[in-house]
Amino acid sequence: xxxxxxxxVKFESRxxxxxxxxxxxxxxxxxxxxxxxxxxxxxxxxxxxxxxLDLPKAQLESEFLVEFKKxxxxxxxxxxxxxxxYYDTQVPGVVLRNVLENPGWYTAYTPYQAEIAxxxxxxxxxxxxxxxxxxxxxxxxxxxxxxGTAAAEAMTMLHAVKPRDKKNANKFFVDQKIFPQxxxxxxxxxxxxxxxxxxxxxxxxxxxxxxxxxxxxxYPDADGAVRDYSAIVAAAKENKVLTAFASxxxxxxxxxxxxxxxxxxxxxxxxxxxVPMGYGGPHAGFFATKEEFKRQIxxxxxxxxxxxxxxxxxxxxxxxxxxxxxxEKATSNICTAQVLLAVMSSFYAxxxxxxxxxxxxxxxxxxxxxxxxxLKELGLQxxxxxxxxxxxxxxxxxxxERVRGLALGAEMNFRYEDDAIFVTFDETKTLADVEQIxxxxxxxxxxxxxxxxxxxxxxxxxxxxALSRKSDYLTHPVFNSFHSEHEMLRYIxxxxxxxxxxxxSMISLxxxxxxxxxxxxxxxxxxxxxxxxxxxxxxxxxxxxxxxFTNLRTWLTEITGFxxxxxxxxxxxxxxxxxxxxxxxxxxxxxxxxxxxALIPTSAHGTNPASAxxxxxxxxxxxxxxxxxIDVADLKEKAEANSENLSALMVTYxxxxxxxxxxxxxxxxxxxxxxxxxxxxxxxxNAQVGLTSPGIIGADxxxxxxxxxxxxxxxxxxxxxxxICVAAHLAPFLPGNPLVKTGGTxxxxxxxxxxxxxxxxxxxxYAYIAMMGGDGxxxxxxxxxxxxxxxxxRLEGYYPILYTGTKGRAAHEMIVDCREFKSVGVEVEDxxxxxxxxxxxxPTVSFPVAGTMMIEPTESETKAELDRFCDAxxxxxxxxxxxxxxxxxxxxxxxxxxxxxxxxxxxxxxxMPYSREKAVYPLSTVxxxxxxxxxxxxxxxxxxxxxxxxxxxxxxxxDQEEMA
Numbered sequence: 009x010x011x012x013x014x015x016x017v018k019f020e021s022r023x024x025x026x027x028x029x030x031x032x033x034x035x036x037x038x039x040x041x042x043x044x045x046x047x048x049x050x051x052x053x054x055x056x057x058x059x060x061l062d063l064p065k066a067q068l069e070s071e072f073l074v075e076f077k078k079x080x081x082x083x084x085x086x087x088x089x090x091x092x093x094y095y096d097t098q099v100p101g102v103v104l105r106n107v108l109e110n111p112g113w114y115t116a117y118t119p120y121q122a123e124i125a126x127x128x129x130x131x132x133x134x135x136x137x138x139x140x141x142x143x144x145x146x147x148x149x150x151x152x153x154x155x156g157t158a159a160a161e162a163m164t165m166l167h168a169v170k171p172r173d174k175k176n177a178n179k180f181f182v183d184q185k186i187f188p189q190x191x192x193x194x195x196x197x198x199x200x201x202x203x204x205x206x207x208x209x210x211x212x213x214x215x216x217x218x219x220x221x222x223x224x225x226x227y228p229d230a231d232g233a234v235r236d237y238s239a240i241v242a243a244a245k246e247n248k249v250l251t252a253f254a255s256x257x258x259x260x261x262x263x264x265x266x267x268x269x270x271x272x273x274x275x276x277x278x279x280x281x282x283v284p285m286g287y288g289g290p291h292a293g294f295f296a297t298k299e300e301f302k303r304q305i306x307x308x309x310x311x312x313x314x315x316x317x318x319x320x321x322x323x324x325x326x327x328x329x330x331x332x333x334x335x336e337k338a339t340s341n342i343c344t345a346q347v348l349l350a351v352m353s354s355f356y357a358x359x360x361x362x363x364x365x366x367x368x369x370x371x372x373x374x375x376x377x378x379x380x381x382x383l384k385e386l387g388l389q390x391x392x393x394x395x396x397x398x399x400x401x402x403x404x405x406x407x408x409e410r411v412r413g414l415a416l417g418a419e420m421n422f423r424y425e426d427d428a429i430f431v432t433f434d435e436t437k438t439l440a441d442v443e444q445i446x447x448x449x450x451x452x453x454x455x456x457x458x459x460x461x462x463x464x465x466x467x468x469x470x471x472x473x474a475l476s477r478k479s480d481y482l483t484h485p486v487f488n489s490f491h492s493e494h495e496m497l498r499y500i501x502x503x504x505x506x507x508x509x510x511x512x513s514m515i516s517l518x519x520x521x522x523x524x525x526x527x528x529x530x531x532x533x534x535x536x537x538x539x540x541x542x543x544x545x546x547x548x549x550x551x552x553x554x555x556x557f558t559n560l561r562t563w564l565t566e567i568t569g570f571x572x573x574x575x576x577x578x579x580x581x582x583x584x585x586x587x588x589x590x591x592x593x594x595x596x597x598x599x600x601x602x603x604x605x606a607l608i609p610t611s612a613h614g615t616n617p618a619s620a621x622x623x624x625x626x627x628x629x630x631x632x633x634x635x636x637x638i639d640v641a642d643l644k645e646k647a648e649a650n651s652e653n654l655s656a657l658m659v660t661y662x663x664x665x666x667x668x669x670x671x672x673x674x675x676x677x678x679x680x681x682x683x684x685x686x687x688x689x690x691x692x693x694n695a696q697v698g699l700t701s702p703g704i705i706g707a708d709x710x711x712x713x714x715x716x717x718x719x720x721x722x723x724x725x726x727x728x729x730x731x732i733c734v735a736a737h738l739a740p741f742l743p744g745n746p747l748v749k750t751g752g753t754x755x756x757x758x759x760x761x762x763x764x765x766x767x768x769x770x771x772x773x774y775a776y777i778a779m780m781g782g783d784g785x786x787x788x789x790x791x792x793x794x795x796x797x798x799x800x801x802r803l804e805g806y807y808p809i810l811y812t813g814t815k816g817r818a819a820h821e822m823i824v825d826c827r828e829f830k831s832v833g834v835e836v837e838d839x840x841x842x843x844x845x846x847x848x849x850x851p852t853v854s855f856p857v858a859g860t861m862m863i864e865p866t867e868s869e870t871k872a873e874l875d876r877f878c879d880a881x882x883x884x885x886x887x888x889x890x891x892x893x894x895x896x897x898x899x900x901x902x903x904x905x906x907x908x909x910x911x912x913x914x915x916x917x918x919x920m921p922y923s924r925e926k927a928v929y930p931l932s933t934v935x936x937x938x939x940x941x942x943x944x945x946x947x948x949x950x951x952x953x954x955x956x957x958x959x960x961x962x963x964x965x966x967d968q969e970e971m972a
Contacts, residue, residue, distance in 0.1 A: 016068055019779035020703025023524050023905040024791045025870035031791075032794050034798045034871060047699060050793055050817040052670050055700045062566055063624075066781025069528040072140045076775065080537035082552035086419040088285070088542040089440065091398050091432025092230060092878045093155055093187045093761070096540065098436055102493050103282060103355045106500045107348075109534060111721075114348055115510035115525055117517060117849060118725035122323035123315075123941045124844050125909050127503030128351065129322035129725045132310045134486060135278070135292070135354035135957040137265045141481040143253075143274035144267025145296035145956060149307040150324075151278070151350035151726070152293035152342060153578050156193035156761035157256060158275035159224060161196060161295060161306040161340055162252040164622075166222040167203055169304050170912045171248045177221035179204045180214055183227035190254060191760035194224075200592065200624030210237070215244045222250045228259055228267060231430065232376075232398025233391070236474045241270040257294070258435075260497075261369040263361075264475050280434060281758075282356030284351050284534075287553055288543030289578055290727035290769060292350035293912025302326065302955060306340035309726075312960070313951025315944040317912070322947050325955055330495040341581040341618035344715070348723030359496050362482040368435045370469065375433045375442055377470055378463055382446045385458035394472055398432040400413040407452055414448040421545055441465075484959040501868065506942045508849050510971070513939070514869045514877055516799075518821040518852040518862025519664065521694045521716035529719055529775040533768060543762045544747050550749060556774055557764060563777050564733055567785070568710055569703020571736035574751060575729075576743050576758070578765035583711025584619035584658070584689065586743055586759040589654050590709060590734060591685045591755045592623055593741040603655040603683065607646055609638050611664040611856045613689060625655055636665030636811035636823075638675055647682045654684035661705060662692045662819035664856045665811040666796075666864075676706030683739075685709065690730075693717040695793060695820035696868065698786025702733070709734045718773035727766050729773070789866035792820040795874060799865055802878040806885040810860060821864035823857060824881075832891045833898040836861060840886055844907035846880035846930060876933055883930055897921060902930070907941040 025692045026034065029641060031043065040046040047056075067075065088096055099108070107113045113562040117124030119132075139148035150160040163180050170177060182194060184207045191207065198205045206220070210685075224245055228234045231501065241251050252273040253266035258280050266274045279291035297305055303326065310881025359366065373396055378389050380399045391400035403411065408429055415422055420441075423430040431445060443460060450457040469476075482488075514772045515522040537704045541550055561573040577583040588606070595603040609630045617627045628646050631639040638659070647654060657679045663666045669675070676686045688710035694700070694717045703712040714729035722728075736743065744755030745763035747933040764770070780788065800809055800822045825862040826836040836859050840850030852862040865874055887903060890896040900921055902908075908927040918924055929935050 018066065018784070019069055019526070019528070020066065023780065023784070024788055024867050025527060025873065026791060026795070027300050030871035031794065033093060034794055038797050038801045043794060045566065046794060046797065047790055049815040050813060050819060051668050051699050054673060054704050054766065057698065057700055057704065061698050061782030061785060063563055063777065063782035063785070066784050067778050071777060072775060072870070073528060074778050076532055076771070079552045079555055080532065080535055082555065083537045083541055084549040085536055085540045086421050086545065086549055088421050088483070088545065089431045089433065090421050090423045090542045090544055091232070091430065092423065092544065093189070093277055094285045094288070094294070094542050094544070095432070095434040095954065096285065097280050097282055097434065098434040099282050099284060099352070100356060100359050101357065102496050102500065103352055104534065106497060107352055107355060109530070110504070111511050112504045112507070112509055112784070113351065114721040114723050115521065116507050116724040117515050117722050118344065119324060120139070120345070121840065121844070121850055122321065122506040123841065124259060124849060124939070124945050126322055126942050127506035128347065129310050129418050129647050130345065131351040131354050132502055133312070133322055133957065133959060134358060136310060137351045137484065138171040138257070138354060138357045138482065139294045139296050140958050142265060143255065143296040144265030144479065145274055146299040147302055147305065147309070148294060148296040149305055150310045151345040152295050152307050152346060152606055153346060153582065154289060154291055154761040155187070155275060155277040155759065156190040158293035158295045159190045159252070159254050160193050160197040161342070162224065162275050164201065164223065164340070166250040166302065167350050170221040170250060174221050174248055177219050179206055179217065179219040180200055180206065180222045180224065181206045181220060182224045183210055183226045183229060184208050185231055185233070186224065186226045186254065187230050187760040188746045189631050189758060193761060196589065196757040197622070201622065201784040209912070210235070210240065213240065214612070215240065215247045215249050219896055220249050222252065224252045224254060227253050227255045228396045228398065231391070231400055231957060232395040232432065233553060234263060234396055234471070234475055235393070236472070238474070239271040240401040240961060245270055256396070258365070258369050258372065260477070261366045262373065262471060262477055263396065263625065264477055274382065278350065278353035281353035283352050284539035284768065285542055286539050286768025288764060289766050290346050290349050290766035292353055293345040305650060307342040307345050307577040309957050311951045312956040313948065314948050315946050317944050319943060321946045322944040323948060323951055325951050325957065341585060341615045341622055343567060343581040343615050344579050344726040344728040346727050347725035348727060349903050352725065357482065358487055358499070361487050361491055364491065365482070368682060372433050372435055372437070374467055374468065375437055375439070378460065378467055379431060379433070379442050379445055381463050382442070382458050382460060383449055386450055386453050386455055388449060388453070394470065394475060397434065398430055399450070401429045401431070403429055410452045411448060414451060418444055418448060421542065467530045486959055508939055513847050513935070514865060514873050515849045516851045516863045516865050516877060518666065518823070518864045519691050519850070520722070520852065521713070521866055522722065523719060523866040525719055525721035525772070525775070528779065529772045532771040532775065533538060538768050538771060541769070553764070553767060556770060560770060560774050564712060564731060567697055567701065568712070568733040569701030570733040572739040572742060573730045573731055573733045574742040575762050575770065576745070576750065576763065576765045577711065577730040578760045578762070579726070579728040580691065580711060580713045580730040581615040581619060582759055583732050584615055584687070585622055587687045587709040587711055587732045588619055588623035588625065588656060589756045589759070590732065590741040591687060593754065594738055595655060595684065597741070597754060600683070603653055605650040605653045605655055607643065607650070607654070607657045607679070609659065611636065612658060612660060612950070613664065613691060616658045616689060620658065625914035636663060636667055637669045637671065638663070640671050640675065643675060644678055647678050647684070651682040653880065654679070654682045656685045656687050658687045658689060660689040660691055661702070662695050666821040666823060666862065667811050667813050667818050668695070668813060668819050671799045673706050680706070691716065693821065696788060697789045698782065699789050703735065709738055714773045719773045720769050720778040725779035728768055729766050729769060792865070795865040795867060795869060796822055796863070798871070798918060799863055799874055799878060802840065803881055807883050808876065821862055824861045824863060825859070826861060827859035829858070829888055834888050834891065834903055838906065839947055840889070842903045842906035843880060844941050845928060847934055847937060848877060848880055848884070879931060879933070902927060907944065909944055910940045910944060912944060
């Protein structure tokens with residue numbers, strides 16, 4: 009026997025599920041002689057790549073981690089005192105290890121199937137409670153993308169809800185002391201929708217202006233100052249002007265909350281609650297408002313409801329993904345938010361509790377005040393305005409540059425403006441840091457540093473009475489029970505056990521691509537060289553990041569067949585918006601700014617029309633034919649009718665129906681013929697990589713869901729990343745940033761707060777591409793198509809498959825039609841809930857066609873797991889047949905009563921017309937690894953009628969239930 013001396017196992021074989029033997033079995037089952045034959049039957053020959061991807065050779069896992077550590081070491085981790093919305097924080101070890109580094113939390117999907125997502129939902133309702141109580145508001149959502157996005161959402165929501173006698177008012181006044189990244193994002197979002205932004209001093213604000221509909225305050229402001237705005241808010245209210253505050257959760261443990269000043273909206277970032285800076289993200293933005301705006305609030309609200317047994321249960325309330333309901337009438341395209349980061353922030357608040365949070369805030373404020381006092385002792389001019397964590401030191405240019413040199417020598421970063429230096433403190437800073445800072449300034453001044461011990465003795469909280477918080481917060485037991493690590497660990501694990509994730513079974517969600525998030529890809533995310541860098545740190549301290557960005561942009565550009573890439577958009581919906589804004593800028597640059605019509609197929613994701621409206625476009629819908637393809641005749645008609653004003657077509661490829669449309673190049677040509685651009689939604693890119701590309705197909709721009717195709721995990725509903733790749737003529741317009749040079753020569757304004765979006769999770773996609781290589785990525789795409797067609801073949805005799813290509817093949821996903829079961833009272837929701845009893849999360853339900861399931865297995869699932877899922881679906885079909893044959897009751901059966909909990913089958917009398925075993929162990933394989941839903945089917949209507957979106961004591965909930 010020949011001995012193999014290499015210990016190398018290619019990463020590709022770890023990522024792709026099926027073995028060579030299984031591939032052969034699956035090919036035989038579907039009637040294809042080889043993978044290549046299957047691909048030729050699936051992907052139109054005219055758009056197939058004629059050369060392999062030009063990417064570096066695939067690295068082994070161990071090899072990659074060694075090389076990537078060298079890249080990481082090119083970043084310099086200095087102590088940051090820059091502030092401006094980004095702060096060093098101490099991630100509690102119990103949260104770091106058991107949430108951020110735990111696949112049980114980071115591989116879960118958005119909690120649409122609430123019965124198997126109760127843990128995440130509880131953590132998110134804790135988050136909402138933290139936000140509501142610290143801001144003093146009545147309602148909060150379950151996080152947004154970042155502070156700038158949240159401020160922009162406040163601006164547009166207030167515009168939508170302004171009073172009737174302000175219906176023609178379009179002016180939005182913004183405090184000139186707003187964070188610069190927020191200012192840039194407001195500018196991006198305001199102009200296309202006709203909002204007139206005015207930046208100025210609050211002292212110059214005229215609330216009687218009839219054109220004024222809203223005001224945004226920064227509290228504390230960008231220079232650290234804290235002011236009492238209650239009189240201005242009251243005057244605004246008298247004049248029917250709405251008010252929003254961008255604020256800081258840690259500061260609000262000490263400061264009078266905006267809600268007590270009369271604010272209508274409060275936004276900000278929860279980053280300093282236990283989430284690393286990560287060179288800008290991901291971080292959870294927050295959004296709080298009044299209950300009267302509950303149907304206009306962007307994003308998702310987690311609410312309290314009851315299950316079928318009357319027990320308390322959590323769910324997403326009010327169908328808050330409004331873009332899937334209102335589509336082109338939506339005012340927000342928010343889809344995913346930063347759920348994993350919101351969960352971390354909520355656990356941070358639970359772990360520290362109200363006293364711990366206040367202590368952190370007092371220490372932070374105390375260090376800032378101590379430094380301020382010491383610098384005054386040196387004779388320096390220090391700002392006299394009340395402050396929380398930031399001090400301003402007036403300095404001329406020469407002194408400022410001397411301080412900069414000394415600070416860099418001490419590995420400290422301050423913020424430098426024309427005539428001042430700003431120093432911001434956070435929970436990680438110490439007395440030793442204050443001594444170092446004072447030493448730097450005293451050295452520059454050429455004087456002795458003052459005695460800090462005496463100043464420490466005299467230190468007291470210095471906030472004015474009107475700005476000092478008097479109201480209690482976080483009084484619920486959950487924030488006052490888990491302060492020892494042991495108890496916190498148990499609480500986290502208790503919630504984790506309630507959630508189904510990829511650690512349990514495949515999650516075959518169509519259009520969501522829940523694939524392996526390999527451990528080797530995840531390891532660098534928590535390295536300090538990536539996590540502890542401020543996004544506005546000097547560029548020479550982030551050379552590792554810059555190399556990562558350059559390589560990743562190059563690779564994604566090659567994969568898509570385009571000319572350049574922007575890594576800024578921090579979600580798929582942000583990518584859509586960014587792509588459309590780049591197209592808009594292109595038309596304006598050519599003197600064709602009147603082009604504002606977007607053609608969108610009726611099958612498109614709901615975020616497509618919502619993004620188009622936000623980009624100032626008018627949506628014209630294009631029909632689909634009976635095979636699910638774009639109706640080319642209708643497209644031609646609509647393109648011709650709107651030729652003069654045609655801006656773009658938004659198209660998903662393969663189609664949302666899971667088919668490679670043969671006419672795609674003709675479709676793109678029609679749009680170009682009429683002067684438009686083609687935007688491709690990259691949701692289904694997992695069927696393209698290495699086989700075809702948006703560039704070959706004829707598109708001009710596409711976004712990529714890195715949290716789908718390129719392995720960033722879904723995190724229970726975020727983080728996401730949605731970079732855009734563009735053809736050469738659009739490259740000059742790629743988005744920029746006010747503080748860091750990014751984008752093209754004629755860059756559109758910021759799309760996300762941070763210059764590179766959620767930079768700290770980009771190592772995941774980088775690792776995936778580096779370890780797979782071009783051939784590995786191509787093979788993964790082939791495997792995804794094979795797995796989908798295998799499931800299609802196994803289920804075809806039991807369920808109708810709605811759409812296939814011209815040769816009877818599916819792409820990487822397929823739609824199973826469940827509408828015929830309505831005749832016996834079975835809805836697609838019943839099948840989804842019954843799948844929980846088999847240990848599976850349901851595929852995508854009722855999208856893009858009502859009453860169907862869209863199944864996407866991905867390349868990472870083995871044949872054994874595919875068979876387990878298919879066996880479950882076939883078994884459920886037989887359970888439906890029992891109803892059809894009259895063996896089971898139409899109303900009282902295993903589907904209608906699903907899911908079945910342990911409590912249901914173990915406690916009390918069993919009065920169902922089927923056995924306990926049938927309820928919970930429908931197949932022998934389920935016994936081997938049973939996942940128990942913790943609640944029965946949830947009453948959605950009850951939760952919407954009785955909206956409760958914060959932690960409330962059990963007895964209060966019971967009272968509310970009685971009232972209902």
